[in-house]
Amino acid sequence: MAGARDNAGAEPGRGGGGNGSLAHGREAIIRVRGLTKRFGRQTVFDGLDLDVWRGEILGVVGASGAGKSVLLRCIIGLEPVQAGTIEIFGTDTARLGHRQWMELETRWGVLFQDGALFGSLTVLQNVQVPMREHLDLPQAMMDELALLKLAMVGLEPDAAHKMPAQLSGGMRKRVGLARALALDPDIVFLDEPTSGLDPIGAAAFDRLIRNLQRTLGLTVYMVTHDLDSIFKVCDRVAVLAERHIVRAGKPEELQRHPGHPWVEAYFCGERAHGPVHGGAAPEGGGAERI
Amino acid sequence: MHKRESMRGDAGAGASAGPSFSITHEPSGLRIEAQGAWTVRQAARIDAALRAVSFPRPLPEGYRSVLDLSNLTRLDTAGAWLIHRTIEGWRRAGLRVSLTGVSENFAILLDEVARRGARELPPPERANPVVELLADAGRTVAGMGADLVALTGFLGAVTATFVRMLAQPWRFRAIAFMHHLEHTGLRAVPIVSLICLLIGAVIMQQGAVQLRPYGAEPFAVNLLGILTLREVGVLLTAIMVAGRSGSAFTAEIGSMKMREEIDAMRALGIDPLETLVLPRLLALIIALPLLTFLGDMMALLGGGLVALVYLDLDMVTYVERLHDAVTVDHFFVGMIKTPFAALIIALVGCREGLEVRGSAESLGLHVTSAVVKAIFLVIIVDAVFAMFLAAIGI
Incomplete structure (x- = not known):
């Protein structure tokens, strides 16, 4: 395993990745450069650049169909890309062999939109799948660790023997998160973690993500639509529009200085709220773009 | 009379950075120094080694053990869970245990694990296999009848x-x-x-x-x-x-x-x-x-x-x-x-x-x-x- 990781390695700029991935005194744990992705004739990304700093919660927003989920799938290697480099932990993922790739995959966890739990396994077995695949642990210890992970995502032990079909949407997401955390990863990718949850459930899930990130020193990459989540949990927001990341920065900053019509419409539109409002004169025609 | 032994993970894993701890036996107690990384990858080995740690029986008056984490380089939830569980086990056995050298980051994890862990896995619902077989046969027969009715409907x-x-x-x-x-x-x-x-x-x-x-x-x-x-x-x-x-x-x-x-x-x-x-x-x-x-x-x-x-x-x-x-x-x-x-x-x-x-x-x-x-x-x-x-x- 390259790159020593401190348990709560949230301190910016710790050694590790090296080779030029340090900027502004922070270490880019994911570094995307010049990413180009096409589906047939449709170009989804055209020379897209993105940095994710170690220990931050990055929210990725964008209009429906802008390619938020596609970008996530490109980064974790589920979609081939036509051009560009994706560096994770300072290594170019395109150059990894099968074994190294497997090794890399154990260092991140992914929560898919509806949890993507395996329907034929119980909740406990679902959480143990990564341990079973990648480690050699005694069953008793896997049970203990899986229960611990379930507790960390706020599930009671009596959920352990349930089948995914018996769970509510919010519980499925929690189990999916527990599975993503099974190997104590450095990075967690979340695909719309709060979509489909009621506001109370969504707020609880936001809090959960925040707490886990602090406790475990995670880096979180979160695809979202939810303005509340963005203001409550995200350290930084990257806005995907017109095949690029058009803006990236603190949510409050983007709200104050949108600098792009879509960002303006998103952060200052009818449903927008939050601590600050004002500054930045509208650049005209923003709202019509939605 | 100091006796010092080192429990080091041997199989595979680069020995220098490998997970390990050393034990110093003293008359007044025992001192365990954790070294290297205690993570989920090494959890099985550390667990086995920790279980093998022995005390004099019966425990002498004032005998205590110290678990020193100051040389620990990495800790994750699995490692924290091991520490928590081991200490709890020893305490239940009557041993006085103290933790030293706990950095702030490790403390957060240890607290989290102490708060969340130690819950019992409810036993899976399992019926008597013979009863289950008979019930299954009964259900199948009844199901066939119900099926025929439903199909007619x-x-x-x-x-x-x-x-x-x-x-x-x-x-x-x-x-x-x-x-x-x-x-x-x-x-x-x-x-x-x-x-x-x-x-x-x-x-x-x-x-x-x-x-x-x-x-x-x-x-x-x-x-x-x-x-x-x-x-x-x-x-x-x-x-x-x-x-x-x-x-x-x-x-x-x-x-x-x-x-x-x-x-x-x-x-x-x-x-x-x-x-x-x-x-x-x-x-x-x-x-x-x-x-x-x-x-x-x-x-x-x-x-x-x-x-x-x-x-x-x-x-x-x-x-x-x-x-x-x-x-x-x-x-x-x-x-x-x-x-x-x-x-x-x-x-x-x-x-x-x-x-x-x-x-x-x-x-x-x-x-x-x-x-x-x-x-x-x-x-x-x-x-x-x-x-x-x-x-x-x-």
């Missing part, structure tokens, strides 16, 4: 829908009907033809070989003709269609059910029986007799090809022999069964599709059970027909 509902549609013929979904006619009928032609041709050839060949010692070889033609027209053509075709189209009906309707499309139809005032079931049912009732006829002909053709070789018959003679051997009754006895077989396959397939519940697993189960039930019922109906027709002397 479904037949009634579909019939009622059909009658309603007769009163309002413009409601008939002609496009869906044609679509299913193509998929269940036309597209099944190659496979039905091939299988029936081969089976016809095999029956003729076996018949000729088995009858040869009695000099009854020419009767192989009778054997093939009667067997094919009365039973084999019908059954083979029905079984193939059940596997091919019955399963497709279940999968199509079932996946619509899973995505709540059926509920959406009901909410929009569209009757799924009328739009989904009737076109499939009627298409199959048309398609299966046609396919069976084709299957009959192909089986006879296959037999004829073998007869050329084994019986030294030319085609004209073969057809003449066939003409003498079979009557039109044989043909109709076979054909009369086909609409019933089609009805069963379509009803079972559609009903199983409507029974699908949320999960993909349930879809798989219902597709399997649709094929099994359809084939089973087709064979039962065939047997009933055979007895009935024998009784009335045809």
Whole structure:
């Protein structure tokens, strides 16, 4: 395993990745450069650049169909890309062999939109799948660790023997998160973690993500639509529009200085709220773009 | 008298950075210094080593143990859990334990684990296997009865829908009907033809070989003709269609059910029986007799090809022999069964599709059970027909 990781390695700029991935005194744990992705004739990304700093919660927003989920799938290697480099932990993922790739995959966890739990396994077995695949642990210890992970995502032990079909949407997401955390990863990718949850459930899930990130020193990459989540949990927001990341920065900053019509419409539109409002004169025609 | 031992993970894992701890035994207690990384990857080994740590028994007065984490480079939840569990275990055994050298980051993790961990896994609900077996058998039998009732009910509902549609013929979904006619009928032609041709050839060949010692070889033609027209053509075709189209009906309707499309139809005032079931049912009732006829002909053709070789018959003679051997009754006895077989396959397939519940697993189960039930019922109906027709002397 390259790159020593401190348990709560949230301190910016710790050694590790090296080779030029340090900027502004922070270490880019994911570094995307010049990413180009096409589906047939449709170009989804055209020379897209993105940095994710170690220990931050990055929210990725964008209009429906802008390619938020596609970008996530490109980064974790589920979609081939036509051009560009994706560096994770300072290594170019395109150059990894099968074994190294497997090794890399154990260092991140992914929560898919509806949890993507395996329907034929119980909740406990679902959480143990990564341990079973990648480690050699005694069953008793896997049970203990899986229960611990379930507790960390706020599930009671009596959920352990349930089948995914018996769970509510919010519980499925929690189990999916527990599975993503099974190997104590450095990075967690979340695909719309709060979509489909009621506001109370969504707020609880936001809090959960925040707490886990602090406790475990995670880096979180979160695809979202939810303005509340963005203001409550995200350290930084990257806005995907017109095949690029058009803006990236603190949510409050983007709200104050949108600098792009879509960002303006998103952060200052009818449903927008939050601590600050004002500054930045509208650049005209923003709202019509939605 | 200091005794110092080191527990180091040996297998694999670079020894220098490997997880380990060293133990110093002193009269007043024991001191454990954690070193390296305590993470989920090393958890099994550290756990085994920690369990092997021994104390003097009984514990001397004032004996205490110190767990020093100051040399620990990495800790994750699994490592924190091990520390927590080990300390709790020792405390329960009466040992006084203290933690030193806990950095702020480790403290957060240890607190989290102490707060969340140590919960019992509820035992999975497991019944007595014998009771379970008996209960399972009982449920299956009761399920079969309930199934038969439900299928009859479904037949009634579909019939009622059909009658309603007769009163309002413009409601008939002609496009869906044609679509299913193509998929269940036309597209099944190659496979039905091939299988029936081969089976016809095999029956003729076996018949000729088995009858040869009695000099009854020419009767192989009778054997093939009667067997094919009365039973084999019908059954083979029905079984193939059940596997091919019955399963497709279940999968199509079932996946619509899973995505709540059926509920959406009901909410929009569209009757799924009328739009989904009737076109499939009627298409199959048309398609299966046609396919069976084709299957009959192909089986006879296959037999004829073998007869050329084994019986030294030319085609004209073969057809003449066939003409003498079979009557039109044989043909109709076979054909009369086909609409019933089609009805069963379509009803079972559609009903199983409507029974699908949320999960993909349930879809798989219902597709399997649709094929099994359809084939089973087709064979039962065939047997009933055979007895009935024998009784009335045809």
